[in-house]
Amino acid sequence: MSIKQIKISVEDITMGMYVSCLDRPWSQTPFPIQGLLVKSPKEISSLRNYCDYVYIDVTKGLSPIEGTATFNQSKSAGRKVSSGFVSKGLGSAADVTEVSPIEVKRGVYRQQVSLASEVEHAEKALLQLRGQFTLAAKQIVKGREFDYQGLKDSVADMVNSVVRCPDAFTWLLRLRLKDQHSHDHSMRSALWAVQFARFVGMPKDQMSVLCLGTLLKDIGKIKLPNALLRKKKRTPEEVAEYQKFVEYGVEMLRSSNVEPRVVSVVRFHCERHDGTGFPEGLRGGKIPLLARIAGIATTYDAISNPREAEEPVAPSRAVSLLYNLRDKKFQDDLVVQFIQSIGLYPTGTLVELTTGDVGIVVEQHAESRLTPKVAVLDQQKAQASGAYILVDLKDEDLSRRILEKSGRSKAKSVSKLAIARDLDLSGYDVDIAAVSSIFMKSAQMVLETAVSDSVGDETPVRQGGFYANIRDRFRL
Template sequence: MSVPTRKPGELPIQASQVRVGLHVRLPLSWLDHPFLSSSFLVTTEDQVREILALGVEVYCDPKRSKVMPAPLASAAAVDPAHELELTLVRQRQEAQRQAKAVRVKVMADMRAKLDVVQKQYMSAAEQTANAFKLMGARPAECVGVMREVAAESARSLLADPDSAIILIADKAKSQGEVAHALSVMTLSLLLAKQLQLPEAEIQLVGMAALMHDIGHSGVNPSILRNPARNRHEEAVFQTHARLGFDQLAAVGAAVPQGVAEAALHHHERDDGKGFPSGLKGAAIPRLARIVGIANRFDNLANPVDPRTAVSPFEALGVMWAREKTAFEEVLLQTFIRTMGIYPPGTLVQLSDGRSGVVVATAPPSARLCPQVLIYDPDTPRREALILDLADPETAQQLKVLKAVRMQERSEDELDYLLPRRKMSWYRGNS
């Protein structure tokens, strides 16, 4: 990891000048000191001793400090008791370095997993984009490609019982329809897995989700992109459900009935206020109900107008608190349980004041402890810390204080944590 250099306004001081109330920054990599951050406000005498034992010159930030550095003491006789204390501290620091080395390996594995999944995402995106182009002239071929993408994704998900949702934020901006299709597919698969559906039905869920908006091809793009449609435009938009059903039904037996029905009914609501048929409750096909939940979640997190986007954490809150009557309650509860308290893509503030973005869900045994990529403008994003808050040692020092909204963070922070702002949920074969 990069070692930060002195910044404007900072003062170099000796370790012996550090005291409680001073804001310091250590000129060391994260692996070479015992703290969770290289820049922090000193709050305890134990921290003072830890810094002294490091034996390095540190940087002080007067503007962020509550006190001035201690005077530089003149050379004095060595205190054997003090030297013994520092020796013990250094021994403890060495043990902490070794423990950190293990955590660095975990971070490296996480980055490698992200890289693999991103490559798989781009491959699936390319296949899906090409398939969409074939729907008009060669619909059977389009359906075949979609079936294979969905089947491979389902097999991957089922092969890993501890699979987590991975946030891929560095995808191409031009993949709007494709990104939405893949996102809804992955979210639907995760819900289907949580429901413990048979593998054959899970694959159907994936195929239905991937093709749920196939009818968009028959609607003017200006209407699809308009978040403030008038009554006439909304009526035209709603035709995409019937258009998609007709397109899929025309392919014949290659499209299972449930897949075509999901395209037709994924905008129905449990309370009967949806479209196109105003179906209620159990009258809505199960595949359509599953896809409908995933579709709504992704539309909240990734709307046509990005200025109205909410965090994944907020999206779950909206669906539960304001829109509960639109969904079968048990399905919605299961989806929320699947996504976790802090879904990937959620911006969070940690208990030490730092901020970050959740990049992987927490395990069921520690739902409040996700993996978080830490915002640190002094560290390149590629080298940013990814802290596993479920790790016992980390959990003793750090926790999520709260989820925060994108509108509350600076542009620099958002560029660092969510480079593309548009999130895609994709579970790869890793």
């Protein structure tokens, strides 16, 4: 039997190798998912900073025997290679225009308020935006002038809310938007795009353009037959007809005097890095940056909220599918930064802890997205107390003590208290909209502790309204 995986020192890693396993959990490194095709010196440096040895899969990349990849900062075979290197067995999309890495400015926007205090402001902003968006769409379809400034003002309110506390809008979108798919999809996609823009420190005026363009990206679909929109499998002729929605949308927005920067997002959001997009088949750097971001946000939402599925796929599965599209459909570093911006476990995700407890992610830490705040569902005592327990996984020691205090003995024995996996909602009888509604209305998401003078232990405040209201809906 041939050897597929080889253990090597991190000092022997070269570009073109596929790292399949580390000497530590992937969650303790900056890499968003398991498995890495090494394509840059930065990735090699990062692996060396975190690991002593790794395992490489020689069926998916270079082996030590094949030698190292070579840098090529100039042209190779008559064209520039956007990733900056050439390697045996590694290809690059032909004629892809070189793209510049996204400029990331850390610390530009820090969470200014708590989720609990932002909810009321976010709800007002969402309702206002939803109303303006719905009215604008109706007016645009009829070829009439619409209150573009009013829509821009509503978008600015959304941007400001996301800047203050990104999780509030995420919860509200899970809760409020229950109507037609295209409307929900546009609103969610805009949220993912703005969250990404916040994460990389994009100026607010660009955030607003990105948000407006992503909101309006599907406006042209109103001119397509409903049967064509709903059809799962389209003939080549039907595909060509469907793709005209971009052209229709651009025409409608131009006639409504929407600013060119917004129209540009709509026009190019379906273009793809490898040239397989539409309507113009642009490649790489020829696609405007904001349109590239809108394309990623749109695709992520389509994956995690498929039109015909009763329930979306688990977030980690959506992230994995998106990650596999890097350097193909989308620019590599944009995909990686986007995944880091939303995290593996977005707000509202149903998760299982390493203790076996089930909970819901209620708030994230911008700099530590693998250790969010989780409302652990108190299943055993729900009938008696209707309680849940709020733990902050960023403070592992305190979270252990809180869970131990509540009678969860496994909290003491597990080597690492963390999220073990996210759960596919289709496998659980839980109404996430009802859960989020109850949580947002009743929970004060502040972890309080009572310190015993004699023992010195912490006792969590367990708020009864949350689980008491959902216990009839949640049956595991």
